[in-house]
Amino acid sequence: MKLLHTTLLLIFNLTIFAQSNAFAGDYNRTFSKEGDHLIEYKLTLHQDGTFVFHSYSKIKNGVPPEVNKYGKGKWTAKDNVITFSSNKQxxxxxxxxxxFNNSKARFVTKNPRDKSDRIIKTKLTFVDSExxxxxxxDVFKI
Structure with missing residues (x-):
């Protein structure tokens, strides 16, 4: 009986770890118009449940012309929704x-049952944030 419980617990933990692997990784989005502006968003979801976010903008005639914004904290996933949190200390x-408290993003990927030729890029879409x-x-997985 103990062996059965241990085996089930191990399988359950492996399933949870495998799900977080699908979400973890680097995400990126770039908007640019040659010579006028550049806006870049980079998000990294680490497998240990932490994240780092970087926003860079370089706007011609902007005040200031270049802006870097950073954020970090923890993330959790339930179904296809990732919830972000940041601890002030x-x-x-x-x-x-x-x-990033109360920020949520939806994980979008091609369904494995979809056998069509259409291409769906894996991405995160922020649906709620302060x-x-x-x-x-939308930030796309690299």
Whole structure:
């Protein structure tokens, strides 16, 4: 009986770990118009449940012309929704200022049962956030 419980517990833990592997990785999105502006978003979801976010913008005639914004914290996944959180004591300092609490993103990928030729890029779509400019942002998995 103990062997059965141990085996089931091991399988359950492996299943949870395998699901987080699908979400973990680097995500990126770039908007640019040659010579005028460049906006880049980079998000890295680590397998240990932490994340780092970097936003870079270089706008011609902008004030200031270049802006870097950083955020970090923890992420959790339930179904295809990733929830982000930031701890004020651990995740905020002079560099990391973005507040990701209550931010949620939907993980979008091609369904394994879909046998069609259509291409669906794996991405995260931010559906809710206290950071106004991040809502509805799509970042694609690299």
């Amino acid at each position: 651990e995740d905020f300092d002079a560099k990391y200022k973005l507040h 950071i106004q400019w991040i809502q509805r942002l």
